[in-house]
Amino acid sequence: MKYLSFDIEATGLHEDCLMIEFAMIPFDTQFLRLEDKLARSFYISCPSFEELSPNLDPWVREHNEKIIRKAHQDGLLMSEFKETLKKYLESPEIKEYFGNQKIVLFGKSMNAIDLPFMNRDLGWEFMRKYFHHRVMDFSSFCYGAMDLGLLPEGMDSGSRLMNFLGMGEVAHTALEDARNTAIMYFKVLEKFGKKNN
DSSP states (O other), X not given: OEEEEEEEEESOSSTTOOEEEEEEEEEETTTTEEOGGGOEEXXXXXXXXXXXXXXXXXXXXXXXXXXXXXXXXXXXXXXXXXXXXXXXXXXXXXXXXXXXXXXXXXXXXXXXXXXXXXXXXXOHHHHHHHBOSOXXXXXXXXXXXXXXXXXXXXXXXXXXHHHHTTOOOOOOXXXXXXXXXXXXXXXXXXXXXXXXX
């Protein structure tokens, strides 16, 4: 299978929070290979850190200040981001890679935050046009693997799973998280007996 691994960073996990960074990288499970040349990362415009700070959760205030400041200074307007993403998805390289098929999105815990934010900000029609209605949520996959006894309990957490797989700590930048989630999937597939072609 080919997937588009993606991740977002946001000003929080609440309904009215803002996407501030978006990154994606295609990958292929047949060859266990990331397509680095097709990776992209974007900052999305937001109000200043000072303006947002009073309403930010403490974790976001502590860990995402740099990203918020970068998004405020250099981020694309949402309309610009949407158009840039559209051009990427319609590019000959992406159409060739995915075989002109709707793209299956891959991410960690994306059903709770990432997809609702994307549906809200990019619109239902955009999402249905470019992305398959089925997705691969790695956290859900890990729940199933735990139920089957293939992973130990607690491996639904990205940080615990990265440590278990010997990958270090979660980066909390969109591109590194998108890459690392795909790499974790490769490692788990290899543990279950998948061989690199």
